[in-house]
Amino acid sequence: MSAHVTSLYPRLEPLLAQVSKPVQYIGGEVNSVTRDFETAEVRWVLMYPDAYEVGQPNQGMAILYELLNEPDWMLAERSFSIWPDLAALMRRDGLPQFTLENHLPIKAFDLVGVSFSTELGYTNLLEALDLAGIPLHSVDRGEDDPLVIAGGHAAFNPEPIADFIDAAVLGDGEEASMRISELVRAWKLSGRPGGRDGLLDQLAQRGLAYVPSRYEVSYGDDHAIAAVQARPGIPARVRKHTLMELDEWPYPAKPIVPLAETVHERYSVEIFRGCTRGCRFCQAGMITRPVRERNIQTVGKMVEAGLAATGLEEVGLLSLSSADHSEIGPITKQLAERYSDSFVSLSLPSTRVDAFNIDLAAELSRNGRRSGLTFAPEGGTERLRKVINKMVTEDDLIHTVAAAFGAGWRQVKLYFMCGLPTETDEDVVAIAGMAARVIEEGRRAAGTRDVRCTISIGGFVPKSHTPFQWAAQADPETIDRRLRLLREKVREDRRFGRAISVRYHDGKPGMIEGLLSRGDRRVGAVIERVWRSGGVMDGWSEHFSFDRWVAAAEAELTPQGVDLEWYTTRERPVTEVLPWDHLDAGLDRDWLWQDYSDAIAGAGVDDCRWSGCYDCGVCPELGTEIQIGPTGRSLLPLKVVQHSA
Amino acid sequence: MSPRRQPEQQAPPVQKLALRYAKRGRARFASHRDFGRAFERALRRAEVPMAFSSGFHPHPRISYLNASPTGAATEAEYMVVGLATEVDPAWLRDTLNSALPDGLEIMAVVDAPSGLAERLKAAHWQVSLAGADPSEVAAAVQELLAQSTHLVSRQTKAGMREFDVRPAIHSLVAVADGFEVMSAIGEPLVRPEDVVVALQDVRPGLAGNGPGLANRLAQGTWDGERVQPPF
Numbered sequence A: 001m002s003a004h005v006t007s008l009y010p011r012l013e014p015l016l017a018q019v020s021k022p023v024q025y026i027g028g029e030v031n032s033v034t035r036d037f038e039t040a041e042v043r044w045v046l047m048y049p050d051a052y053e054v055g056q057p058n059q060g061m062a063i064l065y066e067l068l069n070e071p072d073w074m075l076a077e078r079s080f081s082i083w084p085d086l087a088a089l090m091r092r093d094g095l096p097q098f099t100l101e102n103h104l105p106i107k108a109f110d111l112v113g114v115s116f117s118t119e120l121g122y123t124n125l126l127e128a129l130d131l132a133g134i135p136l137h138s139v140d141r142g143e144d145d146p147l148v149i150a151g152g153h154a155a156f157n158p159e160p161i162a163d164f165i166d167a168a169v170l171g172d173g174e175e176a177s178m179r180i181s182e183l184v185r186a187w188k189l190s191g192r193p194g195g196r197d198g199l200l201d202q203l204a205q206r207g208l209a210y211v212p213s214r215y216e217v218s219y220g221d222d223h224a225i226a227a228v229q230a231r232p233g234i235p236a237r238v239r240k241h242t243l244m245e246l247d248e249w250p251y252p253a254k255p256i257v258p259l260a261e262t263v264h265e266r267y268s269v270e271i272f273r274g275c276t277r278g279c280r281f282c283q284a285g286m287i288t289r290p291v292r293e294r295n296i297q298t299v300g301k302m303v304e305a306g307l308a309a310t311g312l313e314e315v316g317l318l319s320l321s322s323a324d325h326s327e328i329g330p331i332t333k334q335l336a337e338r339y340s341d342s343f344v345s346l347s348l349p350s351t352r353v354d355a356f357n358i359d360l361a362a363e364l365s366r367n368g369r370r371s372g373l374t375f376a377p378e379g380g381t382e383r384l385r386k387v388i389n390k391m392v393t394e395d396d397l398i399h400t401v402a403a404a405f406g407a408g409w410r411q412v413k414l415y416f417m418c419g420l421p422t423e424t425d426e427d428v429v430a431i432a433g434m435a436a437r438v439i440e441e442g443r444r445a446a447g448t449r450d451v452r453c454t455i456s457i458g459g460f461v462p463k464s465h466t467p468f469q470w471a472a473q474a475d476p477e478t479i480d481r482r483l484r485l486l487r488e489k490v491r492e493d494r495r496f497g498r499a500i501s502v503r504y505h506d507g508k509p510g511m512i513e514g515l516l517s518r519g520d521r522r523v524g525a526v527i528e529r530v531w532r533s534g535g536v537m538d539g540w541s542e543h544f545s546f547d548r549w550v551a552a553a554e555a556e557l558t559p560q561g562v563d564l565e566w567y568t569t570r571e572r573p574v575t576e577v578l579p580w581d582h583l584d585a586g587l588d589r590d591w592l593w594q595d596y597s598d599a600i601a602g603a604g605v606d607d608c609r610w611s612g613c614y615d616c617g618v619c620p621e622l623g624t625e626i627q628i629g630p631t632g633r634s635l636l637p638l639k640v641v642q643h644s645a
Numbered sequence B: 001m002s003p004r005r006q007p008e009q010q011a012p013p014v015q016k017l018a019l020r021y022a023k024r025g026r027a028r029f030a031s032h033r034d035f036g037r038a039f040e041r042a043l044r045r046a047e048v049p050m051a052f053s054s055g056f057h058p059h060p061r062i063s064y065l066n067a068s069p070t071g072a073a074t075e076a077e078y079m080v081v082g083l084a085t086e087v088d089p090a091w092l093r094d095t096l097n098s099a100l101p102d103g104l105e106i107m108a109v110v111d112a113p114s115g116l117a118e119r120l121k122a123a124h125w126q127v128s129l130a131g132a133d134p135s136e137v138a139a140a141v142q143e144l145l146a147q148s149t150h151l152v153s154r155q156t157k158a159g160m161r162e163f164d165v166r167p168a169i170h171s172l173v174a175v176a177d178g179f180e181v182m183s184a185i186g187e188p189l190v191r192p193e194d195v196v197v198a199l200q201d202v203r204p205g206l207a208g209n210g211p212g213l214a215n216r217l218a219q220g221t222w223d224g225e226r227v228q229p230p231f
């Protein structure tokens, strides 16, 4: 945390001339914020542990970047994973991991906040820390090292990276990061009482963050966790943060406009946060409860300001299930009307079959821009869909798709998972029949043979804080066999098979995701060994090596009496202490177990937004409530813009 | 709603303006495509009344001439834009400059001269070779100029290609931290990095300093002495 640092850019520039896509390392984008490092009292690095093209569009980072750059006493700069070509040159020349704004070494900052939307970023965390010259292990860090704080969905079970991070923030980051900043500021102003340890103690005591080093994990003879013991004065359980009244937090207002090409080139507005559909496989739905909507007027204002600030031409209405917004009809209709002359298009992430309707279809297809439609039935048979609580019948799906084809679409994409609890070969093969009906009905509705259906299917990975947190993950052989049977079935279909394509991910990477998702602290050594043997960028199939992970798991886990299968394909008994039991998403453990039992019995559960509370535990535990419309309002009129042409 | 509508026909531009722009500092690493996206977004933020092409995906009417390679800075890139309503060229320059990211700057805007492409047939480059010994550079320049042909090869989209750099060189001089070259813009296109390779060929002592950093100072017509800009 020393104050005299200078830009690394002059030394970096000649290296950039020798690597691929150098533009991702230069910063200086429209709406990026470059402040004076020396005078800031609290300095954050916001790091997304993947390449710029994936990380920069992340909405969570964009929100925190704006918020943390608001107070005049604070600054936040960004950092992303560096590709091996540049990393090698930097190591040769002794250049450390840097930020994009002032090109400063990240080691010089107070806080390094790392956003994990997926566990596959863990090796990239180690790579960045090592390049930065920050000790990999929290215990080895000194007073001059920044605090490394994890956030994002994967931070709900940060145990596999517990040794490498100093703290983890559970849940919404807006208020939490501001409170942490204020705490750090006060601590620095008062002469850093207790040093780094004192600060971490305060973070833990106030329940602001989970500080793994303040919790002792012990293991029993069966190799499962015996107990997780908090140190004296430290709360036994750590709660997630929940932001209420989203209308009062209209961020991001001025997101950075990348100069480099990225995976998403649109202005996104989160139209609501949380989801209570209750899909049992979905960690995102479970950990972001309850539903909190932004109303139509806030959405309208954000779109107007966001387009003006960025010059983008696509608007994304983002959420876990956007068609479920209580005002989705008026929002899409009025936005589509407003922007019909200006080549601005609207998009929703994948849509639920049951929430989709023909009006929505029409609004999204104005301007003649009809990208493919995506639905996520997730399971091939009604029985299996009851198990996962995706309550949609095949007839619903067929009707919806027929309506879409009738309205001019020619392509649908259907998302499925393979390896769900209780699944049989028949459940997966049935997907082929469903796709065939889509084509048959689609041709009829469209009045042409020229319609297509893409089946996209990948292995299911059970996650923490869900009813399936106890479930056995299917082994890769089973998954690969079922995927093969499905592909054969599609190929055999003479009438419709050629209009159907199957995109799939094989079962192996899912095993590693499973290990990282439900792992405990012993898995940290596996991650470290993989990184030491060259593993980085695990989210990219050309970099991911299953064999390297398997070898590392064998070497590190066998001496502990456990193995890859123990963490993945084993069903856990209800009595077992789960690594994340002390990390509280508000969900009642008994309710989760009951919901798991209901799943196996094929019993569904309704959505608490419309059918009444079913006591998942979140609202009473955290003092939150559902915040939804409809408000019955309309978009506010556009602000008049002065034209000087 | 009728499926498969005909795309709307867009009106032709009422005004065509030629722009000269610069890419400086960090922005040298923006590729031509990166610049294109940033420029279109700046047009929208600045609410410039662009003319659009017809078709299902209408695009603003912009044509670029002789884009410089990624990694090169430049003071002299050219493009022509078509507008739907007439604007003051000075207004366009200023309004775009306040909307473009750091390091990208519009230098001049004029009514598009006819035959602009024919007036961009030569380029003036300055190349810095950090760490290279100036006397070595001077010697390499002498040796290369003494040759009448010099073949180099470069990886292109179509694979490895070999071509002669020497005929394209109008003038080549050693300067304080590298060299300046004035060269023809033709087929095959000789880039500054090809000249660096040729210099390293004749003086292997110059190798090991990477490709150097190039800056395009001007484009225009070669009058036998210098590169004359079109405007």
Ligand code: B12
Residues within 6 Å of the ligand: A050, A054, A055, A056, A057, A058, A059, A060, A061, A063, A112, A113, A114, A115, A116, A117, A118, A149, A150, A151, A152, A153, A154, A169, A171, A172, A173, A174, A176, A177, A263, A264, A270, A282, A283, A284, A285, A318, A319, A320, A349, A463, A539
């Ligand atoms: C847009 C999107 C993408 C985009 C962009 C990804 C990106 N870089 O942001 C693309 C298409 C690239 C993508 C890819 C993937 N995605 Co995605 N994606 C989404 C989506 C729809 C929106 C994400 C979002 O912007 N959320 C809103 C923001 C505000 O929330 P947030 O990022 O979580 O941030 C908040 C907090 O978490 C916290 N926070 C976050 N970071 C930090 C850091 C610190 C220090 C602090 C204090 C706080 C903090 O504060 C923020 C504000 O409150 C979500 C679904 C959803 N609605 O969340 C899925 C989702 C996140 N994706 C998911 C998955 C699985 C993936 C992939 C792994 C898919 C795949 N198999 O390839 C890849 C991974 C790519 C990668 N390497 O990151 C899952 C995550 C599963 C899980 N954890 O259970 C989700 C939840 C969808 C789902 N229901 O399955 N995705």
Ligand code: SF4
Residues within 6 Å of the ligand: A276, A289, A290, A291, A608, A609, A612, A613, A614, A615, A616, A617, A618, A619, A620, A626
């Ligand atoms: S506590 Fe009740 S209302 Fe709140 S999210 Fe859970 S089920 Fe819904």
